[in-house]
Amino acid sequence: MQQPYASPDTGRRPDTRGRILVVDDAPTVAEVVAGYLDRAGFTVDRAGDGPSALERAAGHRPDLVVLDLMLPGMDGLEVCRRLRERGSVPVVMLTARGDEDDRILGLEVGADDYVTKPFSPRELVLRVESVLRRARPAAPGGRLGAAGLTVDPQARRATKDGGELLLTLREFDLLAFFMRHPGRAFGREELMREVWGWDFGDLSTVTVHVRRLRGKVEDDPARPRLIQTVWGVGYRFDATGKEAV
Numbered sequence: 001m002q003q004p005y006a007s008p009d010t011g012r013r014p015d016t017r018g019r020i021l022v023v024d025d026a027p028t029v030a031e032v033v034a035g036y037l038d039r040a041g042f043t044v045d046r047a048g049d050g051p052s053a054l055e056r057a058a059g060h061r062p063d064l065v066v067l068d069l070m071l072p073g074m075d076g077l078e079v080c081r082r083l084r085e086r087g088s089v090p091v092v093m094l095t096a097r098g099d100e101d102d103r104i105l106g107l108e109v110g111a112d113d114y115v116t117k118p119f120s121p122r123e124l125v126l127r128v129e130s131v132l133r134r135a136r137p138a139a140p141g142g143r144l145g146a147a148g149l150t151v152d153p154q155a156r157r158a159t160k161d162g163g164e165l166l167l168t169l170r171e172f173d174l175l176a177f178f179m180r181h182p183g184r185a186f187g188r189e190e191l192m193r194e195v196w197g198w199d200f201g202d203l204s205t206v207t208v209h210v211r212r213l214r215g216k217v218e219d220d221p222a223r224p225r226l227i228q229t230v231w232g233v234g235y236r237f238d239a240t241g242k243e244a245v
Helices: 027-041 049-059 076-086 100-108 120-137 169-180 190-197 205-215
Strands: 017-024 043-047 064-068 091-095 113-116 142-145 148-151 156-162 186-187 227-230 235-239
Touching: 017 027, 027 064, 027 120, 043 049, 049 076, 049 235, 064 076, 064 113, 064 120, 076 091, 076 100, 076 142, 091 100, 100 205, 113 120, 120 169, 142 169, 148 169, 156 169, 169 190, 169 205, 169 235, 186 190, 190 205, 190 235, 205 227
Parallel strands: 017 043, 017 064, 064 091, 091 113
Antiparallel strands: 142 148, 148 156, 186 235, 227 235
C-alpha cells in the first residue's frame, strides 16, 4: 500500500520530524526507504530521476535528501552539486557499490554521509536522524573566532574576513570542533568519533572533509596554515595561522 506523503498544498504533517526527499530510480528501494522514514515520523517526498528531484526540492525545500548515486541521465553527483548551489541541505548518498572512489566522489561534491547498497533500512533511518540532529542549531554559546574566521554555532554561520563561507553540515561541524580546540592534534579516528558521532567507519571520510574544508578556509590550500597535518597523528588547528615549520 502506498505510504502517505504530504502534498504540495498541505505541506508538512503536524506530527512530522522533518521533510525528507528520497531520490532513487528503483521503485522497490524507494518505497521501502520511504516507508521506514514515514513510520519514523518523517514527511517523505519521492523522485525517480535528477530533474524531478531538483524540481521537487525547489517546490518544497527538504530538510534532508536521500540520494542514489546511480541515477539515469543526470547522476546523483550532478544532482548533489546543483542542490549545493541552492543551499546547504544535508545529503545522505546511496551507493550501489562499495568502491572507495564512489564514496569519495560523493563526499567531494558535498554529501554529508553515505550508505552502501545493500543496506539495512533501519541503519539508513539512524543515519538520517544523526545528520538531522547535527543540523539543528546548537545550544546557546558564544561565537568562535580566530585568524579571520568566525563561527556562530547557533546560527550555523561561518565567515572568513567577513565573507560568508558556504560549508556543508559536516564541514561546519569540523571547523567548529577545530576552533574549539586550537593547538591540539586529533587523529582521524578521534575526529570521526567526536564530529561524526561514529565509533567506526571509513577514515577516508575525514580525509576528504579536511581537504574540502581547507579549500574554503585556507589562503593556499596546498600550503595550509590553519588546519595543519601532524604527521603520524592527524590534524591540528593553528589559531595564529602561521605556516608550519
